[in-house]
Amino acid sequence: MIPVRCFTCGxxxxxxxxxxxxRVKKGEKPGKVLDDLKVTRYCCRRMILSNVEIIDExxxxxxxxSNTSEATGLRGNHAEDxx
Numbered sequence: 001m002i003p004v005r006c007f008t009c010g011x012x013x014x015x016x017x018x019x020x021x022x023r024v025k026k027g028e029k030p031g032k033v034l035d036d037l038k039v040t041r042y043c044c045r046r047m048i049l050s051n052v053e054i055i056d057e058x059x060x061x062x063x064x065x066s067n068t069s070e071a072t073g074l075r076g077n078h079a080e081d082x083x
Contacts, residue, residue: 002051008043020048 004014016037023033
């Protein structure tokens with residue numbers, strides 16, 4: 001998930017991510033795509049270029065943990081559960 005705004009200058013960068021990712025995936029050079037999207041500041045370019053989409057990877061582990069705790073009957077560490 002890309003941040004909505006640049007951490008440094010506050011410009012909007014989140015609305016440009018989808019088009020950037022699609023065009024780079026099709027083989028365009030990232031620098032040219034950023035120029036076309038009018039992302040000229042180095043700080044904003046950094047926000048887009050350094051973004052890594054890892055949410056799908058994180059969700060895999062979340063689902064495993066949820067399923068494991070449900071299967072074993074674990075509900076958490078509550079004092080009243082141990083009585």
